[in-house]
Amino acid sequence: MRPLVLIAEDEPNIVESLTFLVERAGFAVVSVKDGATALQSIQNLRPALVVLDVMLPTVNGFEVLQAVKGTPDLKDIPILVLTARGQEVDRQRAESLGADAFITKPFSNRDVVQRVCELSGGAPEPERGDAR
Numbered sequence: 387m388r389p390l391v392l393i394a395e396d397e398p399n400i401v402e403s404l405t406f407l408v409e410r411a412g413f414a415v416v417s418v419k420d421g422a423t424a425l426q427s428i429q430n431l432r433p434a435l436v437v438l439d440v441m442l443p444t445v446n447g448f449e450v451l452q453a454v455k456g457t458p459d460l461k462d463i464p465i466l467v468l469t470a471r472g473q474e475v476d477r478q479r480a481e482s483l484g485a486d487a488f489i490t491k492p493f494s495n496r497d498v499v500q501r502v503c504e505l506s507g508g509a510p511e512p513e514r515g516d517a518r
Contacts, residue, residue, distance in 0.1 A: 389414065392416050394418050394437065396441075401417045401419075404468075405417060413506070420442050421445025425445060434506040468493060469491060486505050
């Protein structure tokens with residue numbers, strides 16, 4: 387069974403790109419479009435990693451981050467903050483709330499895949515037909 391990555395992002399093109407990259411790296415992916423659904427999905431699914439946008443409808447990414455890291459049985463789930471808000475104050479806020487990594491948009495595909503693999507405990511075994 388492939389490790390699950392939850393992508394919380396409201397921009398369809400970014401969701402499509404991230405899903406492709408993360409699935410190609412060997413992970414299962416579930417995506418949500420708002421913060422409230424992200425919180426519920428994190429609670430229910432217990433993903434190996436969350437890729438979290440800051441600017442989400444209903445509940446913003448900082449609030450999701452704070453809620454997850456403040457919940458004892460969820461706080462160990464790694465969270466990669468991925469945002470267009472690349473100012474140092476945003477990075478500092480994310481880190482102070484417990485983000486495990488911070489990447490700004492536009493992002494490097496290689497950087498995202500590398501961080502996903504690192505934070506989730508390593509790349510999963512290749513699926514059949516993927517090994518060379």
